[in-house]
Amino acid sequence: MLTAMRRRKVARVLFDEFHGEAWSIRPEAAAAMRPAHPAASSYAAAAAALDERDFEVAVHAAGPLDDVVLAAVDVLVIAHPSEAKWERTVGAGSPRLSAGEVEAIERFVSGGGGLIVLGESEEDKYGANLNEVVAPYGLRLENETALDFERDGEPPDWIGAQPAPGTGAPELLHLAGDVVFYRAGIVTAGEPGAIVLRTGAEVEPPAAGLLAAASHGAGRVVVAADADLFGDLLVGRHDHRQLWLNIVYWASIAAFRVEAVSLVSPAADDPAWLRLKEATNAVRALQEPKGEIDVARHGTDDARAHVEAMIESIAALAPRFPHQRAYLEQVPADLRAWVAGGFGRPDFTASLALFRPEQQRRDGIEHLVVFPMYTPNGSSQTRFEALITRTPWPDFVARLESERYDNDKFVPVQLVDNTDGYDSECAVLFPETVSLAARPTNNFGGIFCDRESARFRRAVLEGARVLRIALPPDAAALASSPGLALETYVMWDLIHDRWHSHGDLPFDPFMIRQRLPYWMYSLEELRVDLATFASAGELLREGFAFARYVRYAILFDRILRFPIAGGRVRNYDGLGGQLLFAYLHQAGILGWSDNRLTIEWRHLEEGVAGLRERVDALYRRGIDMSKVSYWAAAHDLIAEFVEPNIDSAWRKEARVRSDEADPRAWIDRVLDDEFPLSTFYLTLQKKLADLVEEPVPA
Numbered sequence: 001m002l003t004a005m006r007r008r009k010v011a012r013v014l015f016d017e018f019h020g021e022a023w024s025i026r027p028e029a030a031a032a033m034r035p036a037h038p039a040a041s042s043y044a045a046a047a048a049a050l051d052e053r054d055f056e057v058a059v060h061a062a063g064p065l066d067d068v069v070l071a072a073v074d075v076l077v078i079a080h081p082s083e084a085k086w087e088r089t090v091g092a093g094s095p096r097l098s099a100g101e102v103e104a105i106e107r108f109v110s111g112g113g114g115l116i117v118l119g120e121s122e123e124d125k126y127g128a129n130l131n132e133v134v135a136p137y138g139l140r141l142e143n144e145t146a147l148d149f150e151r152d153g154e155p156p157d158w159i160g161a162q163p164a165p166g167t168g169a170p171e172l173l174h175l176a177g178d179v180v181f182y183r184a185g186i187v188t189a190g191e192p193g194a195i196v197l198r199t200g201a202e203v204e205p206p207a208a209g210l211l212a213a214a215s216h217g218a219g220r221v222v223v224a225a226d227a228d229l230f231g232d233l234l235v236g237r238h239d240h241r242q243l244w245l246n247i248v249y250w251a252s253i254a255a256f257r258v259e260a261v262s263l264v265s266p267a268a269d270d271p272a273w274l275r276l277k278e279a280t281n282a283v284r285a286l287q288e289p290k291g292e293i294d295v296a297r298h299g300t301d302d303a304r305a306h307v308e309a310m311i312e313s314i315a316a317l318a319p320r321f322p323h324q325r326a327y328l329e330q331v332p333a334d335l336r337a338w339v340a341g342g343f344g345r346p347d348f349t350a351s352l353a354l355f356r357p358e359q360q361r362r363d364g365i366e367h368l369v370v371f372p373m374y375t376p377n378g379s380s381q382t383r384f385e386a387l388i389t390r391t392p393w394p395d396f397v398a399r400l401e402s403e404r405y406d407n408d409k410f411v412p413v414q415l416v417d418n419t420d421g422y423d424s425e426c427a428v429l430f431p432e433t434v435s436l437a438a439r440p441t442n443n444f445g446g447i448f449c450d451r452e453s454a455r456f457r458r459a460v461l462e463g464a465r466v467l468r469i470a471l472p473p474d475a476a477a478l479a480s481s482p483g484l485a486l487e488t489y490v491m492w493d494l495i496h497d498r499w500h501s502h503g504d505l506p507f508d509p510f511m512i513r514q515r516l517p518y519w520m521y522s523l524e525e526l527r528v529d530l531a532t533f534a535s536a537g538e539l540l541r542e543g544f545a546f547a548r549y550v551r552y553a554i555l556f557d558r559i560l561r562f563p564i565a566g567g568r569v570r571n572y573d574g575l576g577g578q579l580l581f582a583y584l585h586q587a588g589i590l591g592w593s594d595n596r597l598t599i600e601w602r603h604l605e606e607g608v609a610g611l612r613e614r615v616d617a618l619y620r621r622g623i624d625m626s627k628v629s630y631w632a633a634a635h636d637l638i639a640e641f642v643e644p645n646i647d648s649a650w651r652k653e654a655r656v657r658s659d660e661a662d663p664r665a666w667i668d669r670v671l672d673d674e675f676p677l678s679t680f681y682l683t684l685q686k687k688l689a690d691l692v693e694e695p696v697p698a
Helices: 027-033 044-051 067-071 099-110 130-137 240-251 253-257 271-286 301-320 322-340 349-354 395-403 449-467 473-480 482-499 518-541 547-564 572-586 601-622 627-639 663-667 679-687
Strands: 011-016 055-060 075-079 114-118 139-142 158-160 180-182 186-189 195-198 209-216 219-224 366-375 379-390 410-418 445-448 590-593 596-599
Touching: 011 044, 011 253, 044 055, 044 240, 067 099, 099 114, 099 130, 099 209, 099 219, 114 130, 114 240, 114 253, 130 139, 130 209, 130 219, 139 219, 186 209, 219 240, 219 253, 240 253, 240 473, 253 473, 271 301, 271 379, 271 410, 301 322, 301 366, 322 349, 322 366, 349 366, 395 482, 410 449, 410 482, 445 449, 445 482, 449 473, 449 482, 449 547, 449 679, 473 482, 473 547, 482 518, 482 547, 518 547, 518 572, 518 601, 518 627, 547 572, 547 679, 572 590, 572 601, 572 679, 601 627, 627 663
Parallel strands: 011 055, 011 075, 075 114, 114 219, 410 445
Antiparallel strands: 139 186, 158 180, 195 209, 209 219, 366 379, 379 410, 590 596
16 A cells, blocks of 8 residues: 555644643543543644644643753644633643743744644634734634525634635635634734635634734744634545645755755775865866867876876775775776777676666665766767766565656666866766767666755745745745655656656657657657646555645756746757646646746646646657658647747748658758747746856867
């Protein structure tokens, strides 16, 4: 069962059960309170929903809440403390928190903690002092009961909540439009924007707060005037479970922001590595575009000395990489052969055949990489590079690969340290980039998931700010967390890479040694991402909640970053993003109004599936078409949504049918910017200028 796949937790949620709370996440405590109906006192389902996600859940059952207790948690939940004469309660403590506890909670929130307080109607009678707890945040639970005498077929104490206009946290209502309070009190706030949900005009009192959210220092606070809302009897009804998850993600955002990826590496701190970097960079400075050294201009003494320093450094580092013994013995041999051959174009065929990172996919394992290569997106010139890479391979990814998405060549990597060429935007380590005398052995494909996920995070956070997107709270958590985003990209790339070899494929899915119009590469990359989006949906329905992060990553990276990143010369990834945005926009799933980008989340899966059907249909037809006719049909599909260049010879109305005997003549008609950016993207490109990546020369 996929539900059994476990991931590490990011944030810790503590339920206080010491101060006479009327709710418990412990089944035995709920049963002790209400033996006949334990669900009426249980928050076990709410806790289980968190446990399925990124949260560790704990109980505080003894002693006051102080700085020591709160230092170990990220979110504190206080669910309706009460005197025993009013409610069946748990915990030996008083429902009144001491002044010291209130102050400790305020320090906790100011420092980045999340606080969730759940009150009730007629709050004053319960003998608790929740208003003292929430007062520092400008919030208050009034001693009232909301009643709706107009609610058809329901008792008056059931209140259908409505979004409050002008709320400062609309993201809390992501996919939570149907929320019903039971015997609710009223929440008031010093700041009008703090009210998130309120009563309707027909309710007594009308337009009164039911749920409020406020920021305080680095932390966040949510107060609800109904504790039944997330109890076992109601959390599964309406959209309450979604609202609960939204609240906890929103309140815990500081924990995701500090969740860093550690790259402490003894090998990178080894003086031998520093010598290897220095010597390799020195060789790079001498090399010509194809990797050779002009000995007539530079002589051979310096080059020989630098290469010898590389060889000595590799030997010194080799004990740190015992799993690479054969490769690290061959690299010096290939270096010496290069020297003996007069520093001509390097040939590292033998070394590449022994470099097998795909055979060592263990979480945290490092590899030493030394090759003459060009760096895609950085430089087309061949020069020596030295890298230390680390493989992130979490248990859940290992299981997905072994049981579901077999992909024995895929290697996710992080860049620990590197020579100058990888100071570019290069995000891959491929065999075909290595300088060889013959065709490469295609044993592996390395993707720098750390670089890709870091770019995604920047694009989403800045794009959401510029476009005023109400990011779902868990999407904001993903974009805030380096660790979470890294693992998301590992999973995305694993499934994406596998889809390249599945489906109706009119041409080599990996596009090796083929010359096609660049929009064909656009459609292939988009096709596999649309398929990956669908695969993630299947995993979600089977209970693997983490898969939703892959869907967020595909959507936001493609519509926010891909179209405006890099240059406009045959930018095939950018075109795929343009097509996805345009298709969803014309379907009404993406909206652009009042300078705000909105997303109809309930229809997103349907929209992505619709575009996937169009692309898959083209691929099926392509098997029965000639090359040029297939390319033209693909151009027509894209042009239906993305306007081609005015000067394009490939426009349907401008296309002149002629002999297909030489497809290269048709490729020569492709413009560098066959599908220019729309007005939307030209504006976004200016606003996100810092995210438009320009290759760094090697």
